[in-house]
Amino acid sequence: MPTVSVIYFSGTGHTAKLAEAVHQGAASVAGVSTHLIAINGDDIVKGRYTNDGVFAKLDASDAIIFGSPTYMGGPAAQFKAFADATGGKWYTSAWKDKIGAGFTVSQGASGDKLSTLHYFFTLAMQLGMIWIGLPELPNQTTGINRLSSYSGVMAQAGQEPTNVAPNEVDKLTGELLGKRVAEYTVKLKK
Helix, strand or coil, rough: CCCCEEEECCCCCHHHHHHHHHHHHHHCCCCEEEEEEEECHHHEEECCCHHHHHHHHCCCCEEEEEEEEEEEEEECCHHHHHCCHHHHHHHHHHHHCCCCCCCECCCCCCCCCHHHHHHHHHHHHHCEEEECCCCCCCCCCCCCCCCCCCEEEEECCCCCCCCCCCHHHHHHHHHHHHHHHHHHHHHHHC
């Protein structure tokens, strides 16, 4: 059975809400197994990501969707510690031909979120992964892809509570990405 894993770090809970939406979209595709994996501080020891159980799940996955808030124009340090720990995966080509995708949240409409998505894209390319973007045109009526990102999903959240932001259309955009990744994963497995 094809497996899609969503791995993310969330500082204030907003990225977690978007991760849940991405995961829900992937899980909506029949015949797909999914994992929702949070990077937490306990997994980082002296700046290094150390959770081998997570790596075992990701090794067994056919697709990996990366998520992090955008802090100061890039992914959070906690996500970066995870990414740095993938060096062994790069060296052995362990994730070659897995599908990759990404999502991010920041306060501003731009907030330099594109830099975080490009970081994910570069990480995926170095790992030999196949990147899946977001083909949804910005829709004035529904709000889908309202921030007009094709590299992955961008959502906006400031100091609002997590039941307010990211808003419903940003979460729906995340669901569409998760579903697209899962659908392509099924196609690839055939």
